[in-house]
Amino acid sequence: MPFILSQFIEASRWLGALVVLAVHTNNMFVNQADIMSAPHGPLAYVWWFYSAFELGHQAVLAFFVMSGYLVGGAVLAHMRKNQGFLREYFIHRVSRIYLVVGPAVALTLVLDSLGRWLFASSGVYEWPLFKGHFSPVLFFASFLNLQGIAFDYFGTNGPLWSLACEFWYYVTFPLLLLPFARNYPLALRFLGFALGAALFLALSMPPSWFKFGYILWAGGAFATLLARPMIRSRWQALILYAAVVAVIRLVVRGHLLEAHPWLADAGDLLASGLFVNVLLAFRYGPAEGFSLLRPKFHKTLADFSFSLYSIHMPILIFARAAVGSTLGNDWATQLATPQNYAVAFSVMGVAIVAGYFFSRVTEAKTGAARRKLRALLDRWAPEPAAPAPEQQPVAAQPPRQRIEA
Numbered sequence: 001m002p003f004i005l006s007q008f009i010e011a012s013r014w015l016g017a018l019v020v021l022a023v024h025t026n027n028m029f030v031n032q033a034d035i036m037s038a039p040h041g042p043l044a045y046v047w048w049f050y051s052a053f054e055l056g057h058q059a060v061l062a063f064f065v066m067s068g069y070l071v072g073g074a075v076l077a078h079m080r081k082n083q084g085f086l087r088e089y090f091i092h093r094v095s096r097i098y099l100v101v102g103p104a105v106a107l108t109l110v111l112d113s114l115g116r117w118l119f120a121s122s123g124v125y126e127w128p129l130f131k132g133h134f135s136p137v138l139f140f141a142s143f144l145n146l147q148g149i150a151f152d153y154f155g156t157n158g159p160l161w162s163l164a165c166e167f168w169y170y171v172t173f174p175l176l177l178l179p180f181a182r183n184y185p186l187a188l189r190f191l192g193f194a195l196g197a198a199l200f201l202a203l204s205m206p207p208s209w210f211k212f213g214y215i216l217w218a219g220g221a222f223a224t225l226l227a228r229p230m231i232r233s234r235w236q237a238l239i240l241y242a243a244v245v246a247v248i249r250l251v252v253r254g255h256l257l258e259a260h261p262w263l264a265d266a267g268d269l270l271a272s273g274l275f276v277n278v279l280l281a282f283r284y285g286p287a288e289g290f291s292l293l294r295p296k297f298h299k300t301l302a303d304f305s306f307s308l309y310s311i312h313m314p315i316l317i318f319a320r321a322a323v324g325s326t327l328g329n330d331w332a333t334q335l336a337t338p339q340n341y342a343v344a345f346s347v348m349g350v351a352i353v354a355g356y357f358f359s360r361v362t363e364a365k366t367g368a369a370r371r372k373l374r375a376l377l378d379r380w381a382p383e384p385a386a387p388a389p390e391q392q393p394v395a396a397q398p399p400r401q402r403i404e405a
Contacts (some may be wrong), residue, residue, distance in 0.1 A: 072221025
């Protein structure tokens, strides 16, 4: 992968996670209901635009596209080269997801239990949004990555729905394409396809975002097969994508969306397609330029963006309950004051720091977890040894010219 594309993906990951965090923080602590009816400073309008639900939604769509491009694209690359890949692929994917999601669900249980005990008077954990979400069934369903698909999410950690979708894309995508993997036995290829198809159908039956998200994820994967972008200029591709997202953020909402609900899916497909073009423009563009993407901090921040995304919501809800119990239940819903913004940004800072330290014991250990999982599989089901190359005849040589082993 070209360095400039790698850095763009790293920057997009941490910026997207920050947008999602801002959206959810704004919902908890900042009420800008008078943004159009009363004068405000420029920064208030910037925050109003930046922390809108639609921008957070577009950030999640970009996560899906990037995941498909990187993970699904790697599957296609292995298949085109007739390489065996399934064992290592599933080692990488399972460790990547479960090393973060498992501890995130456990942390959700701890924070939600503490919050319900310490700040019961706030009523936050009794919101209709969380009704029935604290059951053991949902807790264990989250460990199976079925939250948001076949079950509700556990506790207050709603954002984990997208990780459940991603996990099952990881599982089903290579299985559905396995008939084209000619290096595997025919029986295994069609057995794998049957399993993938059964899983896909089962996961598609409950009403969820699984099917539509699959289109975006697979679109990112198959984009790796394209030889060039539609728009070659990286600047033009970026500007067009940003402009379309801005229009969607400002227009596809309210009464227009109520009258034409199809606009939401159409906007998602358009924005995701343009983001794919941006990825391809960076892939096939010149290696130089875009000096803003060269600093190492992009990778540093991206390295814990997954953790931040996975745990930020229970942290925000815990903080919201604490504020409600100490400052009153109406304080966070009043029209925004400087104090509201100060608390919001402080809580965001706490979530970012917590995400970093959480990642040190989860994401940062991914390599070690993969080695352990690989060793465990070697003990249980060793990989078949590669066939020895055929012995080639060696011309006779005088004894004095032979080299001892």
